[in-house]
Amino acid sequence: xxxxxxxxxxxxxxxxxxxxxxxxxxxxxxxxxxxxxxxxxxxxxxxxxxxxxxxxxxxxxxxxxxxxxxxxxxxxxxxxxxxxxxxxxxxxxxxxxxxxxxxxxxxxxxxxxxxxxxxxxxxxxxxxxxxxxxxxxxxxxxxxxxxxxxxxxxxxxxxxxxxxxxxxxxxxxxxxxxxxxxxxxxxxxxxxxxxxxxxxxxxxxxxxxxxxxxxxxxxxxxxxxxxxxxxxxxxxxxxxxxxxxxxxxxxxxxxxxxxxxxxxxxxxxxx
Amino acid sequence: xxxxxxxxxxxxxxxxxxxxxxxxxxxxxxxxxxxxxxxxxxxxxxxxxxxxxxxxxxxxxxxxxxxxxxxxxxxxxxxxxxxxxxxxxxxxxxxxxxxxxxxxxxxxxxxxxxxxxxxxxxxxxxxxxxxxxxxxxxxxxxxxxxxxxxxxxxxxxxxxxxxxxxxxxxxxxxxxxxxxxxxxxxxxxxxxxxxxxxxxxxxxxxxxxxxxxxxxxxxxxxxxxxxxxxxxxxxxxxxxxxxxxxxxxxxxxxxxxxxxxxxxxxxxxxxxxxxxxxxxxxxxxxxxxxxxxxxxxxxxxxxxxxxxxxxxxxxxxxxxxxxxxxxxxxxxxxxxxxxxxxxxxxxxxxxxxxxxxxxxxxxxxxxxxxxxxxxx
Amino acid sequence: xxxxxxxxxxxxxxxxxxxxxxxxxxxxxxxxxxxxxxxxxxxxxxxxxxxxxxxxxxxxxxxxxxxxxxxxxxxxxxxxxxxxxxxxxxxxxxxxxxxxxxxxxxxxxxxxxxxxxxxxxxxxxxxxxxxxxxxxxxxxxxxxxxxxxxxxxxxxxxxxxxxxxxxxxxxxxxxxx
Numbered sequence: 062x063x064x065x066x067x068x069x070x071x072x073x074x075x076x077x078x079x080x081x082x083x084x085x086x087x088x089x090x091x092x093x094x095x096x097x098x099x100x101x102x103x104x105x106x107x108x109x110x111x112x113x114x115x116x117x118x119x120x121x122x123x124x125x126x127x128x129x130x131x132x133x134x135x136x137x138x139x140x141x142x143x144x145x146x147x148x149x150x151x152x153x154x155x156x157x158x159x160x161x162x163x164x165x166x167x168x169x170x171x172x173x174x175x176x177x178x179x180x181x182x183x184x185x186x187x188x189x190x191x192x193x194x195x196x197x198x199x200x201x202x203x204x205x206x207x208x209x210x211x212x213x214x215x216x217x218x219x220x221x222x223x224x225x226x227x228x229x230x231x232x233x234x235x236x237x238x239x240x241x242x243x244x245x246x247x248x249x250x251x252x253x254x255x256x257x258x259x260x261x262x263x264x265x266x267x268x269x270x271x272x273x274x275x276x277x278x279x280x281x282x283x284x285x286x287x288x289x290x291x292x293x294x295x296x297x298x299x300x301x302x303x304x305x306x307x308x309x310x311x312x313x314x315x316x317x318x319x320x321x322x323x324x325x326x327x328x329x330x331x332x
Numbered sequence: 333x334x335x336x337x338x339x340x341x342x343x344x345x346x347x348x349x350x351x352x353x354x355x356x357x358x359x360x361x362x363x364x365x366x367x368x369x370x371x372x373x374x375x376x377x378x379x380x381x382x383x384x385x386x387x388x389x390x391x392x393x394x395x396x397x398x399x400x401x402x403x404x405x406x407x408x409x410x411x412x413x414x415x416x417x418x419x420x421x422x423x424x425x426x427x428x429x430x431x432x433x434x435x436x437x438x439x440x441x442x443x444x445x446x447x448x449x450x451x452x453x454x455x456x457x458x459x460x461x462x463x464x465x466x467x468x469x470x471x472x473x474x475x476x477x478x479x480x481x482x483x484x485x486x487x488x489x490x491x492x493x494x495x496x497x498x499x500x501x502x503x504x505x506x507x508x509x510x511x512x513x514x515x516x517x518x519x520x521x522x523x524x525x526x527x528x529x530x531x532x533x534x535x536x537x538x539x540x541x542x543x544x545x546x547x548x549x550x551x552x553x554x555x556x557x558x559x560x561x562x563x564x565x566x567x568x569x570x571x572x573x574x575x576x577x578x579x580x581x582x583x584x585x586x587x588x589x590x591x592x593x594x595x596x597x598x599x600x601x602x603x604x605x606x607x608x609x610x611x612x613x614x615x616x617x618x619x620x621x622x623x624x625x626x627x628x629x630x631x632x633x634x635x636x637x638x639x640x641x642x643x644x645x646x647x648x649x650x651x652x653x654x655x656x657x658x659x660x661x662x663x664x665x666x667x668x669x670x671x672x673x674x675x676x677x678x679x680x681x682x683x684x685x686x687x688x689x690x691x692x693x694x695x696x697x698x699x700x701x702x703x704x705x706x707x708x
Numbered sequence: 709x710x711x712x713x714x715x716x717x718x719x720x721x722x723x724x725x726x727x728x729x730x731x732x733x734x735x736x737x738x739x740x741x742x743x744x745x746x747x748x749x750x751x752x753x754x755x756x757x758x759x760x761x762x763x764x765x766x767x768x769x770x771x772x773x774x775x776x777x778x779x780x781x782x783x784x785x786x787x788x789x790x791x792x793x794x795x796x797x798x799x800x801x802x803x804x805x806x807x808x809x810x811x812x813x814x815x816x817x818x819x820x821x822x823x824x825x826x827x828x829x830x831x832x833x834x835x836x837x838x839x840x841x842x843x844x845x846x847x848x849x850x851x852x853x854x855x856x857x858x859x860x861x862x863x864x865x866x867x868x869x870x871x872x873x874x875x876x877x878x879x880x881x882x883x884x885x
Binding site for chain 2: 105110118124127128129130134137138139140148149166169323331
């Protein structure tokens with residue numbers, strides 16, 4: 062199955078990928094391909110947009126119309142593509158820096174507009190490409206090369222930020238749970254409106270080593286043992302959820318999708 | 333009889349864009365370019381196009397490039413601080429060879445400066461504002477009619493050479509209302525980017541076989557399925573660290589503009605036949621110069637005008653020829669001497685070069701130019 | 709006269725910029741060259757405000773008014789700022805409410821009840837710019853009345869046609885009476 066997926070959705074000439082051994086991004090990239098396969102989308106009509114950083118390299122490997130853009134701006138490029146061509150299925154892959162630091166403004170506004178884009182955040186809690194600086198999702202007290210004495214910033218909960226800004230579908234998956242994550246991405250693509258799936262990745266090379274999280278296997282095991290299904294989390298206290306990963310569909314709401322609304326304006330003049 | 337319409341420069345820019353086939357606009361309000369966004373908000377849906385007000389200037393530029401990658405001619409417009417913010421993605425479009433038009437209605441700076449006052453202080457930023465070595469095309473209109481017709485040309489050059497084109501307007505022409513003789517359908521040439529006949533079986537998107545300088549690729553969604561990246565890339569658009577490719581790629585980008593200078597460059601020469609003094613000016617400044625030259629000619633002074641319409645690439649050959657014939661060149665521009673540097677570089681010791689500029693937010697008057705020319 | 713340089717000054721909200729646009733539009737109907745510009749920024753939103761238009765038989769180079777041939781002031785401040793230092797030939801029109809010093813002497817000078825006409829005769833203060841245009845066109849004979857009317861209709865909100873045409877006529881009447 063996996064090799065068929067590679068044949069169909071990857072640019073094999075450019076594999077193997079550049080990610081470090083144990084990195085969660087490869088698994089997550091496969092989940093994206095699997096979700097597209099499950100939905101039976103036409104590859105020619107799928108546009109994959111990415112920003113800058115480790116996550117962004119996924120665009121180059123995947124056999125869609127792919128656009129590796131500038132740091133944090135992936136959603137802004139994607140907004141132009143979707144707005145001008147609503148018939149295209151636009152999927153955006155971002156890192157945590159992309160989505161919540163340099164591109165945080167683009168994230169909240171894409172969510173606010175409820176434009177029909179599926180945003181997938183490969184969140185490894187660190188800036189990997191530049192060598193391990195803390196990011197807006199690095200947990201409080203954890204270390205990075207620019208937080209040598211421990212991070213004193215509060216981390217963002219990206220799906221919550223997106224939900225508050227107006228995203229009509231938010232979810233969280235993990236690199237560990239490929240089956241769940243694939244399903245969530247699938248659901249996100251199917252959803253009409255802005256959807257965001259944060260995917261907890263792992264970075265054994267920088268985050269793991271800096272914070273003594275052990276091997277890649279240890280980090281996947283941690284994800285497994287600390288994932289709490291969203292339905293169960295509802296009945297738990299904030300204290301009980303401290304340091305846990307709430308996974309699954311987190312929120313869903315209704316609001317007219319942006320390009321459909323704009324089409325109605327255009328239609329007024331086409332009579 | 334042709335339709336003549338009273339239009340503001342910014343409005344004419346919008347109508348020119350629509351004439352050229354622009355069907356996507358992304359922008360952020362900023363004086364003195366806001367009327368372009370407002371005009372596009374009204375006009376785009378009327379012609380089946382789309383308008384979006386983005387969260388900032390960076391996003392506007394990105395959205396315009398995204399729309400163009402999917403095949404829709406697109407534009408964004410800005411002024412002053414917004415032009416600085418556009419620079420990041422302007423460079424992206426240079427390297428990725430995605431056509432689009434970026435309008436800068438220049439205002440007095442630096443920083444927030446004088447938002448409603450005219451300036452031409454972004455001319456060097458137009459050339460060098462985005463990092464790295466790259467070519468750029470920049471065009472400056474002097475009349476409202478040029479805001480219309482040259483905007484069409486901006487799109488044509490952008491499509492033909494797959495490069496961003498900067499439309500360097502200024503507050504003088506942007507806010508001016510004049511009559512425009514509206515071109516009829518088919519009257520002005522409209523160029524669309526070349527595309528492969530069979531996208532599904534097309535070769536690598538960025539390949540330039542046989543010494544060609546502009547790649548031919550299909551827009552997203554038509555089956556070619558290539559990668560676009562702001563990293564140095566191979567012919568199929570995949571990132572590479574190859575120094576050889578970096579060299580040949582950036583050199584090709586430069587050559588595609590340099591080797592087509594004669595196609596890209598346009599300029600106006602006025603009263604130069606017998607002139608001993610030539611005033612070099614562009615954009616809104618030309619309006620002051622026209623009046624000044626009229627006065628000077630009436631007094632028997634042999635003064636002419638050289639007006640680059642294409643400012644980048646700079647019309648070096650043409651100016652060099654003039655500098656061999658006149659005794660003196662006076663550069664007039666609304667900044668502290670930006671294109672002056674270019675003129676000095678080209679003219680060398682061929683003739684004397686003087687300068688009149690203004691950075692206080694007021695317009696250089698014809699009288700001030702007359703006085704400058706009369707200075708020995 | 710082959711070139712008119714007109715400046716209309718007053719308070720933001722009097723519609724004087726639209727006034728200059730209408731004069732430019734009427735100029736185009738008369739096959740003239742025109743160039744209209746205006747003050748921008750905070751002052752265009754309630755403070756002092758000015759609009760300018762050049763109407764010429766020949767192509768226009770410099771587009772700003774430098775040697776006005778006609779100035780209208782509808783507020784005291786704009787009178788003080790724009791109605792001094794003008795050429796002898798320049799025509800100055802002010803509203804009757806403007807306090808003009810006794811020693812203010814001009815060859816071409818007129819005081820008219822423009823604001824009062826808009827307020828009382830037309831019954832709507834917003835039409836002050838159209839009343840002005842009616843008067844200015846009578847003074848300067850820029851365009852045929854029909855062309856001015858056409859230009860006015862292009863630049864007023866729908867539903868206010870009757871009101872504004874009345875304003876135009878009342879403005880013209882200030883001179884013909």
